[in-house]
Amino acid sequence: MDALDGRLIELFAREPRIGVLEASRRLSVARGTVQARLDRLVGDGVIRGFGPEVDPAALGYGVTAFVTLQIRQPGGHDPVAERLARIPEVLEAHTITGGADMLCRIVARSNADLQRVIDGVVAVDGVERASTAISLATQVPYRTLPLVRAATGTG
Amino acid sequence: MDALDGRLIELFAREPRIGVLEASRRLSVARGTVQARLDRLVGDGVIRGFGPEVDPAALGYGVTAFVTLQIRQPGGHDPVAERLARIPEVLEAHTITGGADMLCRIVARSNADLQRVIDGVVAVDGVERASTAISLATQVPYRTLPLVRAATGTG
DNA sequence: CGATATACTGGACAATCTGTATAGCTGCGG
DNA sequence: CCGCAGCTATACAGATTGTCCAGTATATCG
Numbered sequence: 001m002d003a004l005d006g007r008l009i010e011l012f013a014r015e016p017r018i019g020v021l022e023a024s025r026r027l028s029v030a031r032g033t034v035q036a037r038l039d040r041l042v043g044d045g046v047i048r049g050f051g052p053e054v055d056p057a058a059l060g061y062g063v064t065a066f067v068t069l070q071i072r073q074p075g076g077h078d079p080v081a082e083r084l085a086r087i088p089e090v091l092e093a094h095t096i097t098g099g100a101d102m103l104c105r106i107v108a109r110s111n112a113d114l115q116r117v118i119d120g121v122v123a124v125d126g127v128e129r130a131s132t133a134i135s136l137a138t139q140v141p142y143r144t145l146p147l148v149r150a151a152t153g154t155g
Numbered sequence: 156m157d158a159l160d161g162r163l164i165e166l167f168a169r170e171p172r173i174g175v176l177e178a179s180r181r182l183s184v185a186r187g188t189v190q191a192r193l194d195r196l197v198g199d200g201v202i203r204g205f206g207p208e209v210d211p212a213a214l215g216y217g218v219t220a221f222v223t224l225q226i227r228q229p230g231g232h233d234p235v236a237e238r239l240a241r242i243p244e245v246l247e248a249h250t251i252t253g254g255a256d257m258l259c260r261i262v263a264r265s266n267a268d269l270q271r272v273i274d275g276v277v278a279v280d281g282v283e284r285a286s287t288a289i290s291l292a293t294q295v296p297y298r299t300l301p302l303v304r305a306a307t308g309t310g
Numbered sequence: 311c312g313a314t315a316t317a318c319t320g321g322a323c324a325a326t327c328t329g330t331a332t333a334g335c336t337g338c339g340g
Numbered sequence: 341c342c343g344c345a346g347c348t349a350t351a352c353a354g355a356t357t358g359t360c361c362a363g364t365a366t367a368t369c370g
Contacts, residue, residue: 001214009207009209012206012207013206013207014206016204016205016206016207017205041207044213045210045213046209046210046213046214047207047208047209047210048207048208048209048210049171049207049208050171050172050205050206050207050208051167051168051169051171051205051208052164052167052168052171052196052202052203052204052205053202053203053204053205053206053208054164054201054202054203054299054300054302054303055200055201055202055203056299056302058199058200058201059156059201059302059303059306060306061302061306064249066249066251066258077292077294078294080294081294081295084294084295085294085295087301088301088302088304088305089302089305090295091295091297091298091299091302092293092295092296092297092298093293093294093295094219094221094290094291094292094293094294095290095291095292095294096221096288096289096290096291097288097289097291098286098287098288098289100288102294103221103288103290104295105297107302131253132253133251133252133253133255133258134251134252134253135249135250135251135258136249136250136251136252137232137249137250138247138248138249139232139233139235139236139239139240139248139249139250139257140236140239140240140245140246140247140248140259141247142246142247142260143246143247144209144211144246145209146242146243147209147211147214147216147243147244147246147262148209148214149243150243150244151214151215151216
């Protein structure tokens with residue numbers, strides 16, 4: 001990861017459609033270089049992929065909430081996670097340190113719908129207790145560019 | 156959003172590189188249809204973009220933590236968010252309901268480095284208190300495909 | 311110091327894809 | 341019954357991709 005990698009990622013983040021050739025022009029390097037760098041970044045897992053980023057809100061799921069769970073320990077976390085994964089509205093789940101055992105991000109169509117989703121979560125076998133915090137506003141939307149810049153000494 | 160949209164998103168999520176033409180072949184529809192659908196999905200904001208997904212862990216930031224903040228109310232949330240946004244390791248920040256005022260996702264290079272990042276967060280003017288939960292494992296990685304399927308009645 | 315490996319440049323090629331446009335067909339709503 | 345919207349099928353020029361190659365500079369190693 002050097003500065004060129006950083007600029008490359010930034011460029012593609014800003015204008016994903018430009019393609020390798022145009023990118024090489026913008027960065028003033030040979031096309032083969034861009035191609036090689038990109039292949040390496042993907043190969044190393046730095047870039048997970050170029051999939052479409054779907055906005056849950058545009059799909060009608062305008063309510064986001066963070067739910068912390070307390071798990072009945074005997075079973076362990078994995079079986080719980082496996083069942084949580086079956087709920088489409090559970091976008092993400094982590095085991096965490098601290099008072100709670102897991103933290104998940106869920107979405108719902110409305111506050112009323114949120115109740116339904118939460119019911120689905122607490123109905124998961126092994127979940128003892130759930131505590132919900134609704135996201136009122138996304139002050140900083142998920143991003144990684146500043147981190148890339150920090151890591152590569154770019155911009 | 157109908158089933159074709161769902162299959163289209165799923166296809167591009169699985170193999171982002173295939174291109175419009177190949178996608179039209181896979182879905183057995185005309186190329187123009189795929190192009191029109193894609194344009195509409197992007198136009199409607201359902202698909203935010205096709206930017207590279209960067210893995211912070213591959214960049215050396217292997218530690219993820221969720222920090223809940225209590226904010227000194229007089230200033231409001233926005234100035235705090237604005238300052239949090241300047242910290243590259245803050246990947247995301249929300250204002251939330253419940254005991255705490257904000258929840259942010261941060262990353263760091265190590266547990267020791269996490270201390271540095273948290274110090275940076277609590278140093279933000281307006282932050283009264285911070286409570287950190289380290290992510291031990293990502294049981295369900297961030298995903299939206301199941302939601303797309305649920306919303307479109309796909310597979 | 312000399313030899314080898316690595317990365318980048320600049321160029322070439324065929325095959326493919328994109329952007330864009332047209333015309334005809336079909337189902338739905340007025 | 342008519343018109344509109346969405347889809348199919350097709351066309352074409354221009355651009356891009358995947359893949360080579362040779363030459364050069366920088367770095368590494370013995």
